[in-house]
Amino acid sequence: MDRQYKVVHCTINGKKVEQVVDVRASLTDMLRNDFRLTSVKKGCEVGECGACTVIINGEGFNSCIYLAVWAEGKDIWTLEGLTGPGGELSDIQQAFVDEGAIQCGFCTPGFIMTSWEIVNSGKEYTDDELRKALSGHLCRCTGYENIFRAVKKTMLRHLGKYDEAELVNSQGITEYPEPMPFK
């Protein structure tokens, strides 16, 4: 059967856009191919690795399994949109840099987008809840250790708990933590 196309109107990183897409195209394809927003990465195309995560109306989605046509009327943010006009990093981006949460960097954009949702939620997550909230992103380089610290510290700072955020700090060499409670 012939392919079917549709016009999508949406806001991407604060800018109103419209684009003709194949109705079966994924949002990943639209963002990467039509808007060259290459921070949106393809890792598995089954919604498991989280590298393609973007924020749609305030929530994180796997854009590889999200149809581009569903974006109609939506407010979409990719990692490119978090950086300020003068190249200023947002605090969550800066935390990923400072805490050594980045290695090969391929999972990084997705992780930062979900983390951005978390730290801007205004909620204080427990360690266990944070791990649950960040689950859905796979990383083979970091073991998630420094990512966890980057997100937790930024979350605490967002809540005004600056002193507590500094206690999380252990640059490079992690100090021995308490065992996680067994459930």
Next chain:
Amino acid sequence: MSKEILGQAVTRLDARDKAMGRIKYTDDLCDKGALVIRVLHSTVANGIVKKIDTSEAEKIPGVVRVFTCFDIKEKHYFPTAGHPWSTDPHHQDIADRLVMTDRPLFYGDDIGAVVAEDEVAAAQAIRVLEKSVEYEELPFVLDAQEAMKEGAPLLHEDFPNNVLTHTEIHMGSVEEAIKEPGLTKVEGWYHTQPVQHCHIENFICYAYGEGDRTVVVSSTQIPHIARRVIGQALGMDWGKFRVIKPYVGGGFGNKQDVLYEPLCAWISIQMGGRLVKLDVPREETFICNRIRHEIKYHITSWMRPDGSFAARTMKAWVNNGAYSSHGHAIAAKGLNAFPQLYPCDNIDGETWTVYTNRSVAGAMRGYGMPQASYAFECHAEDCARAMKMDPLEFRRKNLMPVGYYHAFSKNELYSDTFNQCFDKGAEIIGYYDKVKEYANQTGDIRRGIAVSTYWYNTAVYPIALETSSCRIVMNQDGSVQFQLGETEIGQGADTVAAQMISDTLGIPLDMVHPVSCQDTDVTPFGTGVYASRGTYTLGFSIKQTALLLKQKVLEAANQFTRMPVYNLDIVDGNIIRTTDGRKLMTIGELALEKLYTTEGSQHLTAESTYQIRSNAYSFGCCFAEVEVDIPMCRVRLLNIVNVHDCGQVINPMLASGQIHGGQSMGIGYALSEKLLWDAKTGKPLNNNLLDYKMSSFMDHPRLVADFVENYEPTSAYGTKGLGEPPVCPVAPAIRNAIGQATGLYINELPLSPHTLFREFTDAGLINDSFAE
């Protein structure tokens, strides 16, 4: 400042760009107009392609060309391993692959390719083509020991019984030694499973014509080797190809093989140099790239009453899959390690690398040592228990002693690394208290703690060539760019190299810029990153080249300051008179003057190659603490602590990141990961990230990484390998901890609930009416 920059946890030089999402990986650089290649893979595990009817596929709108194995007119067999080439034919890798083959040897072998305008058309064509292939199916074999039996299907004619290589080592006489009275014999089978690297960026490359040459942009660890192999695969001069490596989204050894660069280049050439892109989907990454070798070890030890070894033997059967890739090197590494880790006067070792009709095994983080460490350290634990010795004390007593010298590699253990790592790790995790606390537990939920170590050496000397080249170019402001053959693939090589240059040249780090993208037309020759060699090998060429440049700078400074070179130095970006410490000029002023002076203008640049003829042991350990829910057959990892001696730590933040990554990969290896094939059809069963799961955020405890720093005397900057070692001791530490908790020491990976169920029922630990 020079003393400070080495050992500082500076942030990665590419971190900011990566956090902004503006780093370009291979796919990000490819023009939108590229045609898309999808590879047609064999759907039989062993067979002959009789015919491929391409007519239906060619009718699909958007399909541009369909190639099949029958389009290959000249067969150029090529090797794929990312090894340095050897001009001696006896040391060359086995050339057993074709860009497409009519004789598929595993489910997933490459028998054709579609070129289409987009992914959808290509995928449709592949679906149609898969139904249009006529095969003569042949019997297949998936298991290494089965493949060695008489009558097993033969994969490659030149390799009887499918044995790619068989090697032995003998030291002393086991036969005589075991006659000693009072010996205790301990023996066991240790079986590790095949797993995959699972870098998040799948392998991808694209190719296009430029003049009479072909440019291949590839997500690879080994651009210079890739260029050589493309030339060999296509039967063309190597200089006809240019390979470019942009940022890479993880490699872990999979990208230390040449994967689809030759096919992509071949197709581009067939199509007059059209831009074609070959992006491997995750499903194919699992089975059509490389995997970790499945190895079965059998180890026997004869122990004296005092807990020392009288004699030891090991045998290993290594399942190499359908093509040689790295060949016998992985098996050989384990065989080489066996007599070294626990030295003993009487040793027999024997190993077989065997072809089977499975996905090709190649390099993967650890290069055979995660498998060997599992076998060696399970066995060490078993020996300690048999002798009723504390497992840690047993290791301290029997491990390679300080001063140990290995004649072949000329490696020497200069420091008391093992004990220092054990002491530090034991203190961090509270080993001794917990060992006592967890002894003699009863009940459904039990805890255990254990330790494991491993053997590793850095780089590949003396087995193969070790060479590193570096170029440093100074700008008018005194800042520099540098280029190396050692690739940045996420581990942080660029940053560590920049710290070294900053130190040796005496200029601030922010004046040192890596040219991260390797380009075989531009980058000095280097073989890439593998074997945990990066920080060790690049150090030599960096120091040599930085000193050359420094000499040139100081000679230039002599021209402008009138001071003799031996009274000059560069400190913190300034030319200093060493006799009184006076700052004479900045390096920027010097560089500017030297370039634009009308008397003796010179571009300040240096380039050199250093051939490395040394190697260095790199040891450490892992402590693991687990909780086992016996009725539910589940393990929860409570704590994990790795302590490594990688010599001087250049960047603690990046180095601990290497440990975390290794621990994470080790946790998946220990508890959940395993690639599976259907015994009836040879078809892979779980080649996607839904069915094959690496450990996710919720499966990890906090990962603790620490170091013992013994400056490595053979090294340019006191460093030695760290990339691979952290993964090696994890699985045996977890296995031994489960053993301490339950009394059951399981000799198979992964220690998944199903494996535990079988072992627990067999041992009567849980209701045994289900015993399988």
Next chain:
Amino acid sequence: MATQLLMAKSPEEAVNNKTATAAFLAGGTEVNRLGSDIAVKADMLISLKKCSGLSDITEADGYITIGSMCTFQDLIESDTVPCYLKEAAHFMASRTKRNMATIGGNIASLRSDSYLIPTLMAVGAVLEMEGNNGSCRIGIAEYVDRSEADALITSVTVPKEIKVISRRFANTAQSHAVLTMSAALTEEGIWLDGAVKNVGLLHFCDLEKAFREDPDISEEAIIEMVRVCTGLHTADDMFGSDTYKRYLIAVTAYDLHKRLVGKEV
């Protein structure tokens, strides 16, 4: 392979366009992923995203009615949804997938590693269906038995106050479950339902009966019952052996019963 997409505005429109070669598309985690059979076999997908009235959560007479297009994350964040269902929604470890996957989609895909169906079956959830012959209400157990692919689930109704415990067994947090099991305590006794990977969605009547007849039945007796049960068609596969699955069913059922009727809840 589906090349056409219909963005249905209402459940009626979705149902009216549902042909044998069309498939409903809810959150997308199942249908849109690479390798999905559903999208390969269908010509047209009918997206339910724009259907009005499928995302409400309401409470009446001790029952909670949940629109079929409510996502897993909607369930977790709702003040009305009972905790037992939130717990089941949390079985989907990925937050980004929870933002997409819907309760209706999870039911309709009838996966043998379903996150929600065991819990919904245990509490006797009732589905409101929109079909060519208008709407109707059927119990989820009946839906599971005779899967009406052409009818559209519009809402799911569950009791608010009921004692339920659910368990999920998978190799990692994000792996497919080999077993998901739920037990609910009702006036008639314990209800026990499960999803067994590659076997299906099961209502464990025999075990329920055994627990009702003898609340103090031993674990050994339960294990023996499941071990020899001929009605259970488990087989060896990559998720575990036949015996492993049977063992897990037995010990989990015993454990859930013990916790539900005993003091350990």
